[in-house]
Amino acid sequence: MLFLDTLRHFPETLAYRDQLVARLGLTGLINLTPDAAQLAARDASNLRWSYDPDGCCAIRKVAPLASALGGFDATITGRKAFQASTRTALPRFEPDTSDGAGRLKINPLAHWDANRLAAHMAAHDLPAHPLVAQGFPSIGCSPCTSRVAPGEDPRSGRWRGWDKTECGIHGPSEGPGPGYDPVF
Ligand code: SF4
Structure with a gap:
């Protein structure tokens, strides 16, 4: 499991x-952090998010993840179609075109709605992120x-005021290709 620690x-x-690592007994968690030299050269002030959020995400999210994914054939995300208008066509399976590696991206929760998600979490005694109860249904970096x-939209609080809906790891979904069966 990879955790992107953007700092x-x-x-x-x-x-x-x-909490989740302890509760679920997760092993092998890898914390990915931005390259220190890149941070020093391109975001020494820690304020790049305020004038170039795409550039900030590139340094703090996209590059560290791309460096770590070299040995993987597939990734699994937690994205849901109901989270935003840009995700309504999210398929369960899609090619990861971010780096030309031919990797598969799997979105097992793509068609879950908020009620199903809440019921599953309650049934399995899974804790929610503590900020959800404070009005943050989608949580990224604190400045954004x-x-x-x-x-x-649940994700409308992300990069509010900017024409930006994704960090760069995922693009707006263009939906499944011909022949896709949504009830697979
Ligand atoms: S979400 Fe904001 S602070 Fe985090 S990497 Fe992107 S622009 Fe930077």
Whole structure:
């Protein structure tokens, strides 16, 4: 399991990571951090998020993950179609075109709705991220995550005010190709 530590997470996120590792007995967790030289050269002020969030995500998320995925044939994400209008066509399986490696991306929760998710978490006594109860249904780095009002997309609090909906690890879903069976 890979955890992208951008060094800009909420403290609650790091505590939640540790809580899940302990609760689920996870082994082999790898914490990925940005390259120190890249940070020093391109974001020494830690403020790149405020004027170039794409560049900040590239340094803190995309590059560290790309470096770590070389030995993998597939990745599994937790993305759900209901999270945002840009994810409504999210398929369960899609090619990962981020680096030309021919990797498969699997989204097993793509068609789960919020009720099914909540029921599953309750049935298996899975803790929620502590900030969910405080109005943050989708949580990324602290400078780029704001509270969401009732009726808004769950991800509308991410990069609010910017024309940006994804960090660069995932693009807006273009949906499945011909022949895709959504009830697979
Ligand atoms: S979410 Fe914000 S702080 Fe985090 S890497 Fe992207 S721009 Fe930087």
